[in-house]
Amino acid sequence: MKLRIFFVADPIENLRPQSDSSLALLREATKRGHRAHWLTESEVEYVNGRVMLRARPFLSFRPDGFPNLGEIEILPAEGFHVGFIRKDPPFNEDYVRLCWILALVEKKVFFVNKPSLLVRYHEKLLPLEGFAEGFLKNGDLIPTHLGSGPSAAAFVQNLKTPLIISKPFLGHGGRNISQVKREEFITRGLGQPEKWEGVVVQPFLEEVLQEDRRLLIIDGKLKGQFVRVPPKGGFIANLAQGGSAESRPLSRAQLSVADRVARFLKKTGILFAGVDLIGSKVSEINVTSPTGFLSFEKLTGKNLASDVIDTIERSALRRKR
Template sequence: MTATTPYRVAFQMDPMETVQIGGDTTFALALEAQERGATLFEYGPQHLIYDQGRVMAHARPMRVQAKVGDHVTFEPRRLINLADDVDVVWMRQDPPFDMAYITAAHLLERLKGTTLVANDPEWVRSCPEKIVPLDYAHLMPPTMIARDKSAIDAFRAQHGTVIIKPLYGNGGAGIFKITSTDSNYSSLLETFFAMSREPVMVQAFIPEVSAGDKRILIIDGELAGGFNRVPQKGETRSNMHVGGSAQPVDLTPTDIAIAEELGPMLRARGQILVGIDVIAGKLTEINLTSPTGVHELKRFTGVDAAALCWDAIERRLADG
């Protein structure tokens, strides 16, 4: 595999016409690629096809521009072979991390050796965002994954106030703060377990979350920078999907050390763009599926993470 000029990029994503360009990381990646001379395609995971050894997609050639309300134009959708017709595929559709997501990752994994897929789908599939941090338990707050209520009862008795969240959720959905005397606790677990056969994640509550949850971007294993996400008054969740506000922040030596410890693993696993979440020096998530924060990082620090991503991809293409 070698870099071509211009190269061809396919974005597997939610529809580009629906994004808010002022905060959408996929749009920033597409615009940067286009400015480097790339040809762009867009398709959704529902347009992905495996047929007799070929991985294909019904894709729309597109052009983007930084103009609100007129940010993308498309040519008619056509069938492309992702092994022959493009050099890079960005897997950027939003979770949920369900069987449809996992199936798409399995199909894109078959492009290995022909087309560079970012982030590497084999490891995206094998590193769920709340599971892979367990390899670094020493960096995390006290954490339990269980479906056994008696085990969760004991964890709660030990730690008092806890956070309970779905194991494969995203965007802050379904996250609950439960105090040691909360009468809704048993009912909440019953609701979780009635809706899904999955266990839940339970973590000791970190009171410092009121001061913010840091999103730190790691690009091809290297720390790019970070910013703070501060929850609304009276809210525990700091995700911007649920009203958290982005603010500049200085990374602490602990924040930097966490990023540096994770970096080599992420690079070895082909994870070009990763967002980690850190609260009061404790790692809570490693976001591989479609991490965000490129616009905020550039606004607060001047670091152009989209450009750094394409620098990293171009190096990988050149290395074959």
């Protein structure tokens, strides 16, 4: 069965073919003969009772890895079997609008991931959801604060680590993460409380320098993982911020956490996620536009985009029955 698939993602010219997981999925799907269209979030519309897409058909891949796309076609979303929501953050008003509109056709289109779940779950709070649901233990989590400056200062006072990490609640991609000395943070938290509104505060974990891992979970199973190492002199291991990828086996404790996170995601209906693990503690669970396929493939030779397309093919067949 040949599928009709649409990708809602960033403009093609903003992508990096050598590392982009969305293009890896597009390549795998079209290699199998599925028909694909590409569009951005502003090209999803609700018109007279229907969700409409202003989408460009995929034609071919160029030698540089970028796809050739045809002219814009105006098509009903319900005419597609599968929809990939691969728009990178920020998680803002436009993104919420996109998910609300696409959620109207969730019963007719198989989504990766479902728009209703993308609005329901926040990546920085998903580990806490896993704890609340009984899948994760308190020791699996990084102590976290999100609130006012004075309460953040009180939170930090009770921590034993000399360094503190702060990052914007709606941030992404390792951007705007700061490392602050504990005493300095306490002074700022009390003296400049407005600065810490909407900021996630956590202790700095030394393991981030050697054991920052990306786990790739597909349909409730751990399919791949790799270590992300910060650049020399840095502490941010995100590959988009200059980190490098290495292949190392997981410890028994890490495997246990990975299994429990995978079962939690299966229960919630999240098909594809990138889980960030520091040591054996869950930092974030990325569900909006998880990456890492090509980094993992370069290290191991395994094509995880193929696993995702296998999953949507099986799901489409079940729906057809």
